[in-house]
Amino acid sequence: xxxxxxxxxxxxxxxxxxxxxxxxxxxxxxxxxxxxxxxxxxxxxxxxxxxxxxxxxxxxxxxxxxxxxxxxxxxxxxxxxxxxxxxxxxxxxxxxxxxxxxxxxxxxxxxxxxxxxxxxxxxxxxxxxxxxxxxxxxxxxxxxxxxxxxxxxxxxxxxxxxxxxxxxxxxxxxxxxxxxxxxxxxxxxxxxxxxxxxxxxxxxxxxxxxxxxxxxxxxx
Numbered sequence: 001x002x003x004x005x006x007x008x009x010x011x012x013x014x015x016x017x018x019x020x021x022x023x024x025x026x027x028x029x030x031x032x033x034x035x036x037x038x039x040x041x042x043x044x045x046x047x048x049x050x051x052x053x054x055x056x057x058x059x060x061x062x063x064x065x066x067x068x069x070x071x072x073x074x075x076x077x078x079x080x081x082x083x084x085x086x087x088x089x090x091x092x093x094x095x096x097x098x099x100x101x102x103x104x105x106x107x108x109x110x111x112x113x114x115x116x117x118x119x120x121x122x123x124x125x126x127x128x129x130x131x132x133x134x135x136x137x138x139x140x141x142x143x144x145x146x147x148x149x150x151x152x153x154x155x156x157x158x159x160x161x162x163x164x165x166x167x168x169x170x171x172x173x174x175x176x177x178x179x180x181x182x183x184x185x186x187x188x189x190x191x192x193x194x195x196x197x198x199x200x201x202x203x204x205x206x207x208x209x210x211x212x213x214x215x216x217x218x219x220x
């Protein structure tokens with residue numbers, strides 16, 4: 001278990017961030033587990049996120065990124081933007097936080113996928129809690145690995161008073177938010193986490209959510 005910094009308030013914080021816009025996001029392609037870098041817009045979004053964390057004076061004891069480069073690149077830009085705030089913060093790559101696997105859709109242009117499979121089918125694959133795209137994962141399956149990591153690794157650190165950042169992806173964060181906020185499958189199907197979005201949870205010692213703050217980067 002990591003050691004908390006100087007957090008003696010009796011509360012703890014969990015910060016969730018979706019990576020900045022990726023090259024595939026920019027091209028309107030399904031990304032999933034494809035390991036593509038940030039787009040120029042995504043790099044600007046990451047810098048905006050860093051400045052907002054600095055403005056809010058967010059302290060961190062541990063950062064968990066997915067194993068995909070767009071999350072690590074996002075945190076690298078955040079850290080450089082606000083140096084030396086996070087210069088000595090521990091960062092760990094966690095495959096369990098990788099984006100949902102979109103299977104045969106990965107790398108495909110979304111409009112072309114609609115032309116091939118039909119809008120209703122593609123929308124069901126994208127938003128449904130249980131539907132599985134060909135060769136891929138459902139949101140439900142994605143959530144199982146994310147929540148297992150959260151409960152076994154993150155919860156003990158939070159209960160020890162550590163301030164944690166999870167920097168991940170749209171669907172992995174949707175599934176975790178569903179767990180943290182007790183959302184139904186119908187509610188999570190309507191939930192959207194945009195690129196560069198920051199969600200800050202203030203929690204008590206029992207990890208009940210006391211407050212939630214959301215930041216969206218300025219659209220470019």
